[in-house]
Amino acid sequence: MTAPTTIYRNAHVFTGEAALKPRESFAVRGGKILAAGDLDAVRLATGEGAAEVDLGGAFVSPGIIEGHAHMLMLGESLDKVQLRDCKTVQEVQDRLTAARSANPSAPLVLGTSWRFDIFGEGERPTAALLDAAIADVPVFLDANDLHSVWVNSAALQAMGITRETADPIGGEIVRDENGDATGFLLETAAIKHAWAYLEEAASDDDRDRFLENAFNAYLKTGVTGATEMSFGHADLATYRRRLDRDGRLPFPVNAHWLLTASGDPSADLEAIAEIARVRDEVAAKYGDAWLRIAGVKFILDGVIDACTAAMRTPYANGSLPEAIWTREFALPVAVAADAAGLQLALHAIGDEASTIALDMVQECIRVNGPRADRRPRVEHLESVADDTIARMAALGVTASMQPVHCDPAVLDNWQAVLGDERAHTGFPWHKFRDAGVTLALGTDAPTAPHEAPDNLFIALTAKSSIDRSRAAYQPQRVFTPADAVEALTLGPAFATRRDNELGRIAAGYRANVTVWAANPLVDSPEALLDSTAALTLVDGDIAFSTAG
Template sequence: MRATLYSNGRLFTGDPEWPSAEALVVRGERIDYVGDNATARARAGADALELDLAGRTVLPGFVDGHAHVVMAGEAQLKAHLTDAASLAEIQRRVAAWAEANPDAPRVLGRGWLFSAVPDGKPTRTMLDDVVPDRPVYLDANDYHSVWVNTAALTELGITRDTPDPAGGRIVRDAAGEPTGHLEETAAINIVWSFLAKVSSDADRDRALDAATHAYLSSGVTTAVDMALDEHNLAALARAERDDRLDLRVIGHWLIHPGVDHGPQIERAAELAREHRSERLRVTGVKFIVDGVIDGCTATMLKSYADGSNADPIWSLDALAPAVAAADAAGLQVALHAIGDGAVRMALDALEHAATVNGPRPRRHRIEHLEYVDPDDVPRLAELGVTASMQPVHADPAIRENWAAMLGDDRAERGFAWPEFSSSGARLAFGTDAPTAPHPPLPNMYIATTRKSALDPGSPALQPHLAISAPDALLHGTADSAWACRAEDVVGRLRAGLLADFVVLDRDPFDSSADTLLRARVLRTVVGGRTVHRDR
């Protein structure tokens, strides 16, 4: 088999045994050799295809440790609202999208921030003012609530008599009428379920293709999908069958509260046996324990600035046996827990599973951990739990409302990545796209500077919690691969692993702090094949 030789580069391997190199040899889908130019050339053979890297930097392909792949593609096709700083600007963009898509049965947008809405309270009339004749559905930036207009409430069949679903809320005004703001499971079970039913396979295929292009062109070669359902998994399976799935996807099946967990976990175990390829693998389950700090739906040990708090979406009495059942089935458990109260509950549930099921190979994880009580930080390492975090959520440009909701010194310990590493826990980085931008390099920039990728001129927040560029890149490649049980397949540049890597136009380790923000991906290689090239 003819080899391909990549020579004269600066390789960050992520391999502690050989952390840097200048060449690699690819044979078929796998890396055959990593090391010096002379040995690589001899190993490749006289008939090898040689590509001169001309001193450019090569990194392992990024492993987005927490993503929502099809949703990220759908977001590419909606009105973009994250940088809309006022209600007037949100309304303008929604109206513009409606005008540009006159045949769309629904007006769709994503990414609005609570800080852009008067008093942080979105209402249907605000949207009725600009689109009265078509249903409008706007996902919040954190994807934990949806803002809709009157036509959408009518389409959904939501009235003053509609009960709140378990773990969610239909926000109502003083008269008891729905305001158009649907939180947590009211968004997931009512809105998203409805939109999934009215979307076609062709819609999902188009969204997946958009997501695949976006990820590969930014350097992501593997994404861990944290909310698989039947529709999204079917789209991924179709793409794999049709040889369109250039992005590797490792999935967690979403377990819904208020429903018998037994059949759901059995289905996840069945899918884990069925989907085991290097392109598409189901590895575990996902539980959403609480909401988000921005919307005051995350569960805190101490109340928010306004005196409120939020009940968890799962009670510990319901969560602990469900986690134990998944653990017993050999599934990897991921628990969304943002507030310190939810993180403690997640740790308690994982500790319960270890107690009732006894010693066994485990690689469970907690997602987000935006604020964790200091007493609980050591428990992650003690229980072998991965801290799966997203630096992009700490972007100073979107932190004002987050800090205001806490209203005290807790905000100074937000997103404390070094604490988890220092305690001995494994730290994996992702983006949670589409709740945040998907490109990994700006994500790494925020991790290494605590500055904003959205507003680079703004000052750093909590710069003492920044980490080094090598550490950040390891968390976004090798550690993320380990966290999804893929360390023997991807995440490093090492002989025998799949040839997944990216070539950058500049060195991310130079002395300029903003290099990671300015760096461009020139080439993305997956399984030895170039799937993106910046011409």
């Protein structure tokens, strides 16, 4: 029996490449694109009996692929107290008090996305500030960048953090002059203590709900694929339950297993071998159409807001922190991962960290030889040197960047802690484009809002989607609409090594398609703000529609 065919017509169909003109229509059969082009040609390709859907002149693109996400964290954050728009500590305290009053039986209170701008010069988060709002149950508040956690005294006690608790490699339990923890956990200290505690506290039902939240939120905004950047055993178990239940996911996910610097080379190499084993086991059982463990993620440094990103020259306060993964430990582990066929995703926000990232890639090529499918990627690249951009082009490294990270509303502290010309040269999208570096855009949700149209708005304008009164940050960097849409679709497909099946509206490709509520090629960018997708297709099926 022939699969049913649907023709979508009366549309501006962006096929995935900025250089190609939009088409008029496309057809779907059996979950794949059958044809794309002018309506008469598409009708001829489909034959008689096809259903037709009039899209009313809407803009259509390949399904958006979220270039950098934390799926369970996003889904969990949607249940948390939202703090991104708080301008003072008092506002944070008020929201926590209101949340506690609304749910007085909750065993703990979770919040997310507070910003460093709420503190005065020289001030830092403390447990005492949170105790003033809630003292009887643990409080855990993720920073906007997800690289630190602010907790109250009850949380410190619940985690068992005392004066004797040692700082982990690459992290810090901030302490006062007496050696007591102040309630601020940085980098791997947040991962080892706060995240581990909350992972233990969450049930399987909780995690299943978090994942469902994330899929639904993304589908609503037109996302039909995601790149998971903090994968671990709890995540894998959650995905496996979904696959065992449904035989599929709501959209394809490429996962990078999160590595934690241990300081023990043998333990690090054993971790690589275990990840490769798990990858093979998952692929053997489920295939990789829906879930692919693609590689590993190294968090090479921290973030600029907390002065933990590794820079070549000091911050305004004189600090110059080391990378979390130094070359001594990073290079051999990268070589082992690359030899096992694991793709490298390298978190590098500071210019020194991105230098280390390319040293890792170069060492992989030297030891393991050239390979066309390597496709290493560097994540974030907020402050990056020109010589690094040139090396990325030469080595074939993808720049995975997030326009929402340079929303002007969140840059005040970022610029202040840099304090020199680096405050005005960040996020240089234009330099990557000029050098011919492949760009894959995403949001890094929940460190930033996950909505794809708002992310595209910032890429097109360098303005704020949060505070629309703010001036643009370095607007010479902006994308043309066609280049930006390609970097949201085909760019991440290439970066995830799925560009043979995703990222294009072309015959034989999976019919993952986004129908936008606004046309970024012709409409004012402001029309994108606060919009959802009009229609989201995954393998030809309707996954979200404003029409219900």
